[in-house]
Amino acid sequence: MFVGVGASRVRDMFDQAKKAAPCIIFIDEIDAVGRQRGAGVGGGHDEREQTLNQMLVEMDGFEGNEGIIVIAATNRPDVLDPALLRPGRFDRQVVVGLPDVRGREQILKVHMRKVPLAGDVEPSLIARGTPGFSGADLANLVNEAALFAARGNKRNVLWSSSSRRKTRS
Numbered sequence: 001m002f003v004g005v006g007a008s009r010v011r012d013m014f015d016q017a018k019k020a021a022p023c024i025i026f027i028d029e030i031d032a033v034g035r036q037r038g039a040g041v042g043g044g045h046d047e048r049e050q051t052l053n054q055m056l057v058e059m060d061g062f063e064g065n066e067g068i069i070v071i072a073a074t075n076r077p078d079v080l081d082p083a084l085l086r087p088g089r090f091d092r093q094v095v096v097g098l099p100d101v102r103g104r105e106q107i108l109k110v111h112m113r114k115v116p117l118a119g120d121v122e123p124s125l126i127a128r129g130t131p132g133f134s135g136a137d138l139a140n141l142v143n144e145a146a147l148f149a150a151r152g153n154k155r156n157v158l159w160s161s162s163s164r165r166k167t168r169s
Contacts, residue, residue: 006033006051014058014068022067030072030090036081052081059089098134101127107135111142115149118156126159 033051084090105127149157
């Protein structure tokens with residue numbers, strides 16, 4: 001990586017957004033560049049901090065009537081630089097919590113469509129036994145169950161007590 005490339009890409013992204021307005025810029029895992037400054041090596045001049053600084057400059061440089069909405073997602077809001085959360089930047093937060101039992105069942109059904117299931121697989125029972133699981137956790141659970149079945153040369157994913165124990169660890 002060349003120094004300054006991240007900052008230049010941020011400039012380019014905002015320039016493209018201005019040309020394409022109205023539009024939405026979505027930044028996934030903003031914590032990768034938006035961590036609190038001064039916490040890393042490099043005396044505050046590392047690539048990540050330069051990228052963050054450029055993002056802050058760009059967000060300060062446009063008006064709300066330009067037709068650009070900037071949305072970001074993170075699993076770690078606690079590590080974000082406070083400057084990102086100031087008014088006019090990311091000043092509104094929408095917390096998306098973990099799914100409830102009905103949500104987990106629906107998520108399981110989506111991921112289970114991709115794998116052949118035995119008759120003993122009941123998404124509602126699995127959902128009740130997975131409190132605290134995220135959508136990614138549930139996708140991984142189904143994937144691990146499919147891998148477990150494949151390793152056992154099974155055509156279908158079983159949900160017997162033995163496979164349940166092995167896939168939940």
